[in-house]
Amino acid sequence: MSFVIRAFTKGADGVFIGGCRLNECNYVTHGNYDALGMVLLAHRLLKHIGLNPDRLRIEFMSGAEANVFVETVNRFVTRVKELGPLGRGEGLEPRELKFRLEAVSRLVPYIRLVERERMRVPVKSEEAYRKFFASEEMDRLFEETIADKLATTQIMLLLQEKPLPTAEVAKRLGLTPSQVSRHLTASSRQGLVRYDSNQKCYALA
Numbered sequence: 666m667s668f669v670i671r672a673f674t675k676g677a678d679g680v681f682i683g684g685c686r687l688n689e690c691n692y693v694t695h696g697n698y699d700a701l702g703m704v705l706l707a708h709r710l711l712k713h714i715g716l717n718p719d720r721l722r723i724e725f726m727s728g729a730e731a732n733v734f735v736e737t738v739n740r741f742v743t744r745v746k747e748l749g750p751l752g753r754g755e756g757l758e759p760r761e762l763k764f765r766l767e768a769v770s771r772l773v774p775y776i777r778l779v780e781r782e783r784m785r786v787p788v789k790s791e792e793a794y795r796k797f798f799a800s801e802e803m804d805r806l807f808e809e810t811i812a813d814k815l816a817t818t819q820i821m822l823l824l825q826e827k828p829l830p831t832a833e834v835a836k837r838l839g840l841t842p843s844q845v846s847r848h849l850t851a852s853s854r855q856g857l858v859r860y861d862s863n864q865k866c867y868a869l870a
Contacts, residue, residue, distance in 0.1 A: 667770070670769055671770070673716075678745050681722050685727060689727070698786075698794065701791065702786065707721055709803075716765075772811070783806055816838065816840065816844070820845065821869070828866040828868035831867065
C-alpha cells in the first residue's frame with residue numbers, strides 16, 4: 666500500500682496493478698490474494714479521503730495474455746482521463762490533497778498491522794475477498810480502527826502547523842466538535858497534545 670500512496674503523492678492520476686491469475690501464484694504465500702485485499706482496503710481509504718477509488722485498479726492475467734493486458738490498460742487509462750487530474754477531478758485543492766495523502770501515508774504501517782490481525786479472509790477466493798471487504802463487519806472494523814486513527818493523524822498534522830482551537834480543527838476535517846474533542850482527549854492522555862489555556866487552543870506536547 667505504501668507504493669500506491671507514494672505514487673498518488675508523486676502526482677500519478679491512477680495506479681494499475683497487474684498480477685497472475687488467482688490460484689495460479691507460483692509462491693505459497695498467495696501474493697496475488699494479498700494484493701487483492703490491499704487494493705480493496707485502499708479503495709475504502711481513497712473514498713474516505715475524497716478520492717475516486719476507480720483511480721486504483723487490479724487485474725489478474727497470465728504472462729501469455731498480452732492482448733488482455735493491452736485492452737485492460739487502455740480501458741483503465743480511458744477511465745482515468747474521464748476522472749481528470751488527481752484531486753482536481755474531485756474538487757480538492759493541491760494543498761488539501763497533499764494533506765490527506767500525507768495522513769494516509771503516515772498511517773500505512775498501522776493499517777498493515779490491523780489488516781494482518783483483524784482483516785484476514787480465511788477462504789482464498791475472489792468472491793470471498795470481495796464479499797468480506799463489502800460487508801457490514803468490514804464497515805465496522807474500518808470505522809473503529811482505520812478511520813478513527815486517521816482522524817487522529819490528521820489532527821496531529823494540523824497541530825504541527827500551529828496550535829488550533831477545537832472548532833477550527835472540526836471545520837477543517839469535516840468532523841463535529843465532540844468528535845474532535847474525543848480524539849484530542851485521548852491524545853492528551855497519551856502525552857501527544859496539550860491544552861494552552863492562555864490561547865484557548867490545543868498544541869503538540
